Amino acid sequence: MDKKLDDLVISLKDEMVNSISESIKIKSVRENPVEEGPFGEGIKKSLEHTVKLAKKLxxxxxxxxxxxxxVDFGSGKTFGVLGHLDVVPEGEGWEVPPYSGLVKDGEIWGRGTQDDKGPMIAALYALKAIKEYCPNPSKRxxxxxxxxxxxxxxCMKYYVKHEEIPDMSVTPDAEFPVIFAEKGIVNYTISSLTDNGGAGLVMESLQAGEAANMVASTARVVLKGVAPDIFNKIKNFKPSNEVRIEIRESDGKVEALFTGASAHGSTPYKGHSALAAMVDLLADLPFSDRELCNFLHLVRSKIGYEFFGxxxxIAGRDSMSGELTLNLGTMKLVGGEIKxxxxxxxxxxxxxxxxxxxIEEAFKGCRVEMHNNKNPLYVSPDSDLVKMxxxxxxxxxGHDEKPIAIGGGTYARAVPNAVAFGxxxxxxxxxxxxxxxxxxxxxILMVxxxxxxLFLRFLQS
Incomplete structure (x- = not known):
């Protein structure tokens, strides 16, 4: 360890903490495109704020x-650090405002502090220390x-198409000590047409989950034509996980609100899926629409509360990266289709x-669409990058843990010769x-x- 450089980083702690806090205050969740902002106003503001900060430094x-x-420093052979400014929706259950950037009790609070604004701004301040320590490097x-x-x-597709690819890269968007393998990641949309009308029990609306890569913390369904025996079944339903249910009646309709606990989609077993509980209930109700009934039965019987397929x-594992995991992400009723x-x-x-x-075989009769597939990542533990x-x-x-494999997906798989590091x-x-x-x-200071x-080691290699 270079002690002088380390002291420089430590001296920047308060400035770094303030910069992370200010970044968290910008709600950078994807929205509809705006001018010069393909992913919405919030993300545009976050990007502009970060570029302005880097120039100020x-x-x-x-x-x-x-x-x-x-953000560049130096020229020549290039070491890249890839991260992201966008965040997932805040969800429910916060003790503090999710975009407050509150600093208390030795912690910075808010959406993006771990994933991934905090680590990327830490990398920016690490680079500031490097700039003061060796102002004229022969590498970049x-x-x-x-x-x-x-x-x-x-964003990464754009970068790979239009910009220079670094010779080696890391991303601070996972775990230490270093990630040498990442599972493949893919989303599937499974949908069925519905004829949601007529007499009898009808589903008026349904919305569950915030994003495919999050365990659904909330779900809501509104039903019409609820007979007394069906209402009693709804009131007496007990989910097989720790989801809470609130039932409301008004204007001849019944609304069921499900509240669970979110978790990252790579570890669905750490959460309590409101969507799984909702499907468990709805699959036992006698909807007038037989296609809807069939769809709900399939979802419950083929997925239900399961996490491993x-x-x-599709359940299975390998010795390199562990078992397959499955997350029930979102479900919604849109017009004449449930997805x-x-x-x-x-x-x-x-x-x-x-x-x-x-999946196509299990959901025969439904439409199955694959999207956002990211192939697995593997970098040899004996590579120069992993060793460094x-x-x-x-x-x-002072620790020497072995490299690990994860279920999360990072930008390491966006470019060649890249791994997740922290x-x-x-x-x-x-x-x-x-x-x-x-x-x-x-x-975050240790990051x-x-x-x-790490930057110094590359520049001196």
Whole structure:
């Protein structure tokens, strides 16, 4: 470890904390496009704010048509850091305003503190320390701020098409010590036409879940034509998870509100799916629409409360990356169609075509559409990049954990020769995509300290 450089990073702590807090105050959730903002006004503001901050810190920085922010220091062979400014919707259950950037009790609170604004701004301040320590390097560090990692990666597609690809890269969007393998990630939309009218029990509206890669924390359904015996069945229903249900009656309609607990889509077993509980209830109700009944029965019997795809026939694991996981993401009734979106993380040695074939067979008669497939990532643990990350981590923490594989998907798979490096430390609490997301100031400072040493190691190699 270079002690002088480390002291420089530590001296920037208060400034870094303030910058993270200010960034969190911008709600950068994807919305409809605006001028010079392909992913909406909030993300546009966040990108402009970050580029302005980088320029204030003395860097060459630019906004590439609203898709990415690029911050450069030095020239020549390039080391990239890829991260993102967009965040998932805040969801329910927060103890503080989710976009307050509140600093209290040694932590910074708000959506994006862990995933991924906090770590990327830490990397920016690590680069500021490097700039003061070695102002004329013969190589280059490039920070790449993406803007729709949570909803499609168009930003990285733009970058790869229009910009220079770094010689090696890391992303602070996962865990330490270093991630050498990531499962494949794919979404499937499963839909069925409905004829939701006429006499009898009718579903007027349904909306569940915030995003495919989040465990659904809320679900809402409104029913018409609810006979007394059906109403009693609804009132007496007990879900098989820890979801709470509130029943309301008004104007001849029954509204059921389901409240669960969100979690990241890569670890659905850490949450309590409001959508799974809702489907469990609805599948037992005698809707007048037989197609709707059939769809709900299929979803419950083929997925239900499961996390690993057993009933779909896609369960499995490999020794490299572990088991396949499945998340019930969102469901909605739109016009004459009901749509379910599921998020699947499949092991490194599986393939998407096999998974899709099984789902199509299980949901025969429904439409199955695959989208946003990201193939698995594998970088040899013996590569120079992985070895360099491990060495820096070991020197800074005194720990020497082995490289790991994850179910999450990071920008490491967007460019060649890239791995995820941090920002969550072993034993830390994963709060990404959950209420009360927050990061320890000590931890985020250590991220900056580690990244500064990593940059120096590259520049001196």
């Amino acid at each position: 003395g860097f060459q920085a630019r906004n590439a048509e609203g898709y990415v922010g690029i 560090i490039r920070l790449i701020f993406g803007t729709n990692e949570e909803s499609g990666w168009e 057993e009933s779909l026939g 379910l979106v599921i998020n699947i993380r499949y092991p490194v040695f599986f393939n998407e075509a096999m998974v899709r074939t099984q 990350c491990r060495q820096v981590y070991r020197e800074m923490t 920002a969550l430390f072993p034993g830390g609490i994963e709060r990404a995509h959950q209420p009360n997301e927050r990061v320890s100031i000590d931890d 900056a300290r580690i990244y500064a040493q």
